[in-house]
Amino acid sequence: MLTEEKVIELLSPIQDPYLHKSMVESGSIRELKIKEGYVGLKIGLVHTGTPEQMQLQQQIVQVLKNAGAESVGLRFEKREDVEAEQQPSGQQQGAPSILSENSKTEFIAIASGKGGVGKSTVSVNLAVALARLGKKVGLIDADIYGFSVPDMMGITERPKVKGDRIFPVERFDVKVISMAFFVEDNAPVIWRGPMLGKMLMNFFSEVEWGDLDYVLLDLPPGTGDVALDVHKMLPKCKEVIVTTPHATAAFVAARAGTMAIKTNHEVLGIVENMSYFQSESTGEKEYVFGKDGGKRLAEELNVPLLGQIPLGQPEIKEDDFAPSVYELTHPIGEHYIQMAKTIIEKTK
């Protein structure tokens, strides 16, 4: 059983990446809690959301697990009381390439008014469909409150950190980076406003994306800080809005649309998800959540309706587990291919 003294002893050889002193000596450990097999730490760093933080995180978890901790929860906060001896790596590198002016990468934010309408499912499957059509695609899971992309795609590995660069995880030919990679053991993350934007900026500047045609961003639901940060950081970012056919969902989604329009972001269109249930035996459609809410929203915002996706689950494969990715041969997989084709056409 680990004690506080033992944890401190284990952590003291680990260096604070910015102060170049032992974490313990430099006062980086802000809180330490031990409960049965769980060790929880709050760590203050001069720069957060960086590859250095990721490396440190991996080091700490490894040391504590090797010493018998069953689970480790880490929370990082920005430290203002000391100055770094080294700038975070990304800031030394100049303009990040996918954000540079001559970059051909198209950014598409997937937004929704409400949670649970299938925004992450749509983000994942649109990214996979674009890749299936031969495009080079990146996917940023920026849904900080409910990051789910790695689980949905069956990603179990973590990005590799080489030197000061983070290499995204590739799955279905899509390069994925997620907030989930920056937390341990699915611990809830408490990000304060300015940290969110910084984290997102790091996803552009410190991740080695290579040359991409599209970057899709799975935004948190609603029109909060992250959506505004994205609009500020990526002035050319286009938007896809996901809603269900339910009148209330479409009404709330309209707010996300209005914000995009106000901030001069082109709305590529509306995806109406969970539109109907189609009986396999009779082919009859049942409009379980109402009818045509997405269609009406598209008319209201004067943008195209990109697709109406029925209810249905992907086939679950034990050997290639990706619980939310529809196969190419699945009828819903085909809907996504059609939508991806429309998007390619509209962003030519």
Ligand SMILES: Nc1ncnc2c1ncn2[C@@H]1O[C@H](COP(=O)(O)OP(=O)(O)OP(=O)(O)O)[C@@H](O)[C@H]1O
């Ligand atoms: N067309 C569909 N048919 C059946 N189930 C679906 C469909 N689309 C999404 N789902 C399911 O609905 C649930 C919510 O989907 P998802 O997590 O993508 O929504 P979300 O809008 O991203 O939610 P949140 O904002 O809370 O992250 C998931 O369990 C997902 O598998």
